[in-house]
Amino acid sequence: MLQALTGGPNLFNQRGPRPKPKDIPMTVVDALKTRISTRAFLDKPVSEPVIRAILEAAKYAPSGGNLQPWHVHVVTGEDLARLKAIIREKQVDNPRGEGSEYHIYPPELTEPYKARRYKTGEDLYATIGVTRDNKMGRLIQFARNFEFFGAPVALFFSIDRQMQPGQWSDLGMFIQSVMLVATEMGLATCAQEAWAIWYKTLGEYLPVPAEHMLFCGMALGYADPDAAINTLRTQRADLSEFVTFRGY
Template identity: 45%
Template sequence: MTATTPPMSVSDALHTRHSVRAFLPTPVPRDTIEAILADAAQAPSGTNIQPWRVRVLTGAALKRVVDMALAIHNDPAQAAALEAEYSYYPLEWTSPFVDRRRKVGWDMYGLLGIGKGDKERMHAQHGRNYCFFDAPVGLIFTIDRVLTQGAWVDYGMFMQSLMLAAKARGLDTCPQAAWIHYHRQLAEMLDFAPNEMLVCGMALGHADPEAVVNRLRTERAPVAEFTTFLEA
């Protein structure tokens, strides 16, 4: 966004934001990142506890984390030993959730020309998570272990605010649950305090407009499908 570009409405930011899985190497200035985080920090939280803590990875620090994660991802023995600290997805999938999950997966693989059963290319695509999809900025989010479910709801509002603030500045993001399997490694590399728990990661940068994978758009259920109006 330039000085002559009209500001983006919240509605436009909501409708144009999507998870980007290929970024340009274009750097994001630190003051821009700080401004995005300052905007995100306006998110509400119960009794104003502000449960978020963020580590911003760029340059050599980003490369060290990427190299660590890819080395493990590409080593079957090490990858098999990974264990997430919490379950992001349900232990038992039911409809319509499993149907939506499958659709977005096959839509993405279809764009990339990855056929069913092509485990090698699926593995490589999943590994793209661990280089933050080549974004110049990786964000790692943590929370204090003393906090409970309400604070995680607050955290979601913070992350959504961050993604919208980035979009308003012409930047894109991809929130990444894939990082939760690397909580031990990240805790050691990034000096987590004993009470810190990994929430997830996020890629931040300029979307690559030529990348086929960035054509992916996920569907949303109509309002009538998830809403009940009670008027009497």
């Protein structure tokens, strides 16, 4: 049903070859392995029924005590254009935004996380030929976050301030569910914590109720298959680095 809405999965953005004929539905493993953070989108709208279908499926994400502690703001069309224009104007005097209400990364990030973050940044900029010393090139790419990389739909996720780490984890599962369902539907996404630096402006514009904290944005749309930046394929650590088995 989901694929019928979009004409089937878009297979170009796979992390590894998908060893199945196209008429076999995408499995969860396929979706996990083919989802990537897409940073260039086609100028092609996504209809409201499609967005609703994604959220209708993603809402079955689990949450401790079934609290379902998520809120989604969906913005498109003229409303999205206006928001982007506001940020564009504010960025001129304030490229670092308004700060953020939470630390996007730990202030003193240690290894191995620091090296992973560094490599991801380097690999990303390499896809578009931006070298380490090209500060302007890096700034321009960062600013692309606030254009939603050209995506036609923006999602923002917020959570009630009373919520604890457990509920933030629930929110993460919900966000991943959104991204996997979108992948199944042939759509592409990029979660964007960068939007946290504009929390005040977003708080007023969306609006985000005072008792909620904005976590992140998400670009959603159809990936541009010709964009160099979409060729990035990030790697993952071997199980031996993060799994401890006992009893096997």
